[in-house]
Amino acid sequence: MRITIKDVANKAGVSVSTVSRVLNGRNYVDKEKKETIMSAISELNYVPNALAQNLGSQKAGTIGVLALRGSQQAFSNPYFSEVIRGISSVMEKENVQILLNNFESMEQEIENCIRLAKSGRVDGFILLSSRIHDDLIVELMKNEIDFVLIGRVIENTIPNHEEVYYINTDNIKSSVEAVSHLIEKGAAKIGIITAPGKFVVSEDRYLGYRQALMMHGLKFEERFCVNGGYTVKDAKMAVNKLLDQSPDIDSIFATDDMKAAVAIHEINERGLSVPDDILVIGHGDFEIAELVKPRLSTIRVPVFELGEQAAKVLLQIMDKNFPEEKGCMIDTKLIIRGSTRKEVK
Amino acid sequence: MRITIKDVANKAGVSVSTVSRVLNGRNYVDKEKKETIMSAISELNYVPNALAQNLGSQKAGTIGVLALRGSQQAFSNPYFSEVIRGISSVMEKENVQILLNNFESMEQEIENCIRLAKSGRVDGFILLSSRIHDDLIVELMKNEIDFVLIGRVIENTIPNHEEVYYINTDNIKSSVEAVSHLIEKGAAKIGIITAPGKFVVSEDRYLGYRQALMMHGLKFEERFCVNGGYTVKDAKMAVNKLLDQSPDIDSIFATDDMKAAVAIHEINERGLSVPDDILVIGHGDFEIAELVKPRLSTIRVPVFELGEQAAKVLLQIMDKNFPEEKGCMIDTKLIIRGSTRKEVK
DNA sequence: TTGTATTCTGAAAACGCTTTCATATTTTTA
DNA sequence: TAAAAATATGAAAGCGTTTTCAGAATACAA
Numbered sequence: 001m002r003i004t005i006k007d008v009a010n011k012a013g014v015s016v017s018t019v020s021r022v023l024n025g026r027n028y029v030d031k032e033k034k035e036t037i038m039s040a041i042s043e044l045n046y047v048p049n050a051l052a053q054n055l056g057s058q059k060a061g062t063i064g065v066l067a068l069r070g071s072q073q074a075f076s077n078p079y080f081s082e083v084i085r086g087i088s089s090v091m092e093k094e095n096v097q098i099l100l101n102n103f104e105s106m107e108q109e110i111e112n113c114i115r116l117a118k119s120g121r122v123d124g125f126i127l128l129s130s131r132i133h134d135d136l137i138v139e140l141m142k143n144e145i146d147f148v149l150i151g152r153v154i155e156n157t158i159p160n161h162e163e164v165y166y167i168n169t170d171n172i173k174s175s176v177e178a179v180s181h182l183i184e185k186g187a188a189k190i191g192i193i194t195a196p197g198k199f200v201v202s203e204d205r206y207l208g209y210r211q212a213l214m215m216h217g218l219k220f221e222e223r224f225c226v227n228g229g230y231t232v233k234d235a236k237m238a239v240n241k242l243l244d245q246s247p248d249i250d251s252i253f254a255t256d257d258m259k260a261a262v263a264i265h266e267i268n269e270r271g272l273s274v275p276d277d278i279l280v281i282g283h284g285d286f287e288i289a290e291l292v293k294p295r296l297s298t299i300r301v302p303v304f305e306l307g308e309q310a311a312k313v314l315l316q317i318m319d320k321n322f323p324e325e326k327g328c329m330i331d332t333k334l335i336i337r338g339s340t341r342k343e344v345k
Numbered sequence: 346m347r348i349t350i351k352d353v354a355n356k357a358g359v360s361v362s363t364v365s366r367v368l369n370g371r372n373y374v375d376k377e378k379k380e381t382i383m384s385a386i387s388e389l390n391y392v393p394n395a396l397a398q399n400l401g402s403q404k405a406g407t408i409g410v411l412a413l414r415g416s417q418q419a420f421s422n423p424y425f426s427e428v429i430r431g432i433s434s435v436m437e438k439e440n441v442q443i444l445l446n447n448f449e450s451m452e453q454e455i456e457n458c459i460r461l462a463k464s465g466r467v468d469g470f471i472l473l474s475s476r477i478h479d480d481l482i483v484e485l486m487k488n489e490i491d492f493v494l495i496g497r498v499i500e501n502t503i504p505n506h507e508e509v510y511y512i513n514t515d516n517i518k519s520s521v522e523a524v525s526h527l528i529e530k531g532a533a534k535i536g537i538i539t540a541p542g543k544f545v546v547s548e549d550r551y552l553g554y555r556q557a558l559m560m561h562g563l564k565f566e567e568r569f570c571v572n573g574g575y576t577v578k579d580a581k582m583a584v585n586k587l588l589d590q591s592p593d594i595d596s597i598f599a600t601d602d603m604k605a606a607v608a609i610h611e612i613n614e615r616g617l618s619v620p621d622d623i624l625v626i627g628h629g630d631f632e633i634a635e636l637v638k639p640r641l642s643t644i645r646v647p648v649f650e651l652g653e654q655a656a657k658v659l660l661q662i663m664d665k666n667f668p669e670e671k672g673c674m675i676d677t678k679l680i681i682r683g684s685t686r687k688e689v690k
Numbered sequence: 691t692t693g694t695a696t697t698c699t700g701a702a703a704a705c706g707c708t709t710t711c712a713t714a715t716t717t718t719t720a
Numbered sequence: 721t722a723a724a725a726a727t728a729t730g731a732a733a734g735c736g737t738t739t740t741c742a743g744a745a746t747a748c749a750a
Contacts, residue, residue: 002736004735004736004737005736005737006736014699014700015699015700015701016700016701016736016737016738017699017700017701017702017738017739017740018698018699018700020737020738020739021698021699021738023737023738024738026738027697027698028696028697028698028699029697029698029699030697030698030699033698033699047460047463047464048464048736048737049400049464049465049735049736049737050464050465050466050737051396051399051400051403051405051464051465051466051735051736051737052400052705052735052736052737052738053736053737053738054396054399054400054705054737055394055396055397055399055400055705055706055707055735055736055737055738056704056705056736056737056738056739057705057737057738057739058396058705058738060395060396062444065445077426078423080426081422081425081426084445084447085447088445088447092447092448092449097444097466098444098445098447099407099442099443099444099445100410100429100433100443100444100445102429102430102433102437102443103437104437115392118392119392119393119394119395119396120394120395120396120397120706121395121396121442231632232632232635232636233635258632261636262636265636265637265638268638269638287576287577287603288633288636290577290578291577291606291607291610291633291637292610292636293610293613293614293638347706349705349706349707350706350707351706351707359729359730360729360730360731361706361707361708361730361731362708362709362710362729362730362731362732363728363729363730365707365708365709366708366728366729368707368708369708371708371709372727372728372729373726373727373728373729374727374728374729375727375728375729378728378729393706393707394705394706394707395707396705396706396707397705397706397707397708397735398706398707398708399707399735400705400706400707400708400735400736400737401706401707401708401709401734401735402707402708402709402735403708403735465736691750692749692750693748693749693750694747694748694749694750695746695747695748695749696745696746696747696748697744697745697746697747698743698744698745698746699742699743699744699745700741700742700743700744701740701741701742702739702740702741702742703738703739703740703741704737704738704739704740705735705736705737705738705739706735707734707735708733708734708735709732709733709734709735710731710732710733710734711730711731711732711733712729712730712731712732713728713729713730713731714727714728714729714730715726715727715728715729716725716726716727716728717724717725717726717727718723718724718725718726719722719723719724719725720721720722720723720724
């Protein structure tokens with residue numbers, strides 16, 4: 001037999017309402033009674049039934065985290081684990097649970113998310129990335145479901161885009177910084193390994209690349225661009241394609257560190273040298289950046305903090321305690337290592 | 346105003362019981378009535394309240410996945426994402442949600458898990474790893490909470506250890522295979538980079554190493570063993586310690602691919618060559634294995650499948666449809682690449 | 691004093707389902 | 721054709737909380 005709030009009430013000689021008040025720390029409860037109740041709880045080893053609490057309070061005490069967003073590999077990317085750690089660290093304190101959502105297709109994703117929210121199973125969502133045309137965001141807004149986006153929406157693709165709460169780093173700016181760094185080191189023919197175009201983050205990094213070229217009066221050339229896909233295998237093919245079609249490049253900007261690591265690997269494989277023949281810079285500062293030879297210059301993105309902030313904002317929103325600013329930008333940092341300079345031994 | 350089962354019942358001219366039957370596909374319902382109800386549901390755009398369903402049926406429809414188990418870095422390890430993908434792929438079909446649990450300390454972990462289960466918020470757990478003396482497992486069993494372990498328990502450390510459902514790969518055997526491979530390639534002084542000792546998986550890989558030495562009549566030496574920790578930084582220090590204290594080693598067995606990658610990196614850094622001076626083999630077959638130079642020989646562990654199987658077994662257990670075997674072993678495979686032989690160009 | 695807050699409490703009504711039970715109807719079996 | 725089994729349904733009782741409401745007791749102010 002399960003121990004319920006009723007048993008506690010009986011033991012403490014009070015009504016269930018009073019026990020509930022103690023449980024939730026709300027309203028006035030006589031101090032002595034409170035203690036009696038507390039000891040009844042611990043003597044009976046009582047644990048409130050969360051399902052009943054949820055139903056009673058009409059709150060799930062749970063948020064959904066949308067991971068995949070249509071790409072298997074995005075998931076096994078270190079970004080994912082780290083951002084979740086950030087989210088957890090905040091939610092744990094508030095006793096909010098994290099539901100991991102990981103859908104195979106976009107249609108499923110939208111349908112399931114709306115369902116999850118409408119069924120009351122989650123109180124809100126954190127989206128770990130945004131697509132360029134993101135119907136999920138449109139639908140969440142249409143259904144008035146609370147969410148925070150890690151990333152940004154592109155104006156004109158989302159009705160009322162200015163209503164979206166987001167946490168982001170300025171990927172355009174950080175990419176400009178990365179590419180400018182290459183240029184300062186003497187680069188003039190800069191290849192870029194992009195990610196498949198449907199994500200805003202990839203697009204922004206590409207835009208930053210182009211902007212940097214423009215700022216420094218360099219010409220953009222289509223043949224400097226290759227799509228690095230999501231897997232190591234795709235990235236390898238992309239790098240080789242780039243090296244084949246543009247053997248004259250003097251540097252590469254990879255839109256994430258995994259692709260940069262692959263680039264270094266394949267350049268070495270061809271008997272060329274990083275940084276002597278080709279400079280390489282990445283984006284993200286994953287652990288792998290320290291593991292390639294030469295070590296990878298990159299942009300450090302405070303991923304844990306992105307998660308933390310997103311969690312905090314979502315909690316605020318769910319409390320109807322709306323933050324003044326819809327958006328929050330977190331700073332990144334250019335990290336210079338061996339792949340863009342001679343390594344100092 | 347929220348649409349409830351009552352509205353559906355009214356619209357379809359039946360009782361709520363009948364609607365509930367249709368919703369759950371249980372018992373007998375007249376075919377025509379069923380269709381009437383179905384169309385009422387879709388016309389009203391009705392979504393059942395999951396919290397109420399949970400409370401009514403006394404099932405959470407949610408399982409907990411225990412990730413961290415006391416190590417930050419274990420979490421950002423690719424194993425984690427992949428195993429979750431495996432679990433998700435099964436749970437999604439059954440409409441079971443996944444709660445991610447990520448506790449800072451062991452005490453918290455145990456207390457929170459028991460609470461989570463007792464409060465009815467989760468129906469069971471999947472543990473992504475086991476410690477050598479794992480009090481959580483003891484407590485879960487004591488409280489009769491359903492769980493499946495990915496890994497194994499060590500006899501004598503857990504009362505009724507034979508009652509634990511588990512999915513595992515034979516880490517001892519696969520490590521014997523890895524080390525034997527080194528020996529076949531001529532190695533005789535084999536270093537090992539271990540992980541901190543509290544996890545069974547690390548211990549097993551260490552045992553496999555020692556067993557392989559014994560099988561081939563090689564002497565075990567303490568100075569061949571270093572603890573690689575969890576981070577790249579720790580691993581670097583460990584590798585350097587190993588190379589310093591035992592400059593005569595001819596090969597290294599790393600208990601995971603990240604450590605192996607670090608080993609290759611540091612060996613190269615010293616101007617030595619893999620595989621000419623030192624052979625290196627890892628364990629896991631993470632993506633990084635393809636990215637180091639030379640590419641890493643390793644043991645491929647079907648991580649996705651581990652997750653899938655664990656999920657399937659947990660579902661069975663929760664259905665009281667107990668599998669005949671408590672344990673399920675999944676095969677691994679030795680993958681030979683450049684780090685243990687001259688790379689064929 | 692009297693009136694007004696403030697503190698405290700319990701009964702009872704939600705919350706929105708599932709499940710049991712009793713019963714009616716139809717089909718199958720012997 | 722009677723009995724048994726299968727099919728079908730609704731009323732009502734859970735499930736275990738939270739929350740509302742009404743009211744009692746106490747404190748404080750005028």
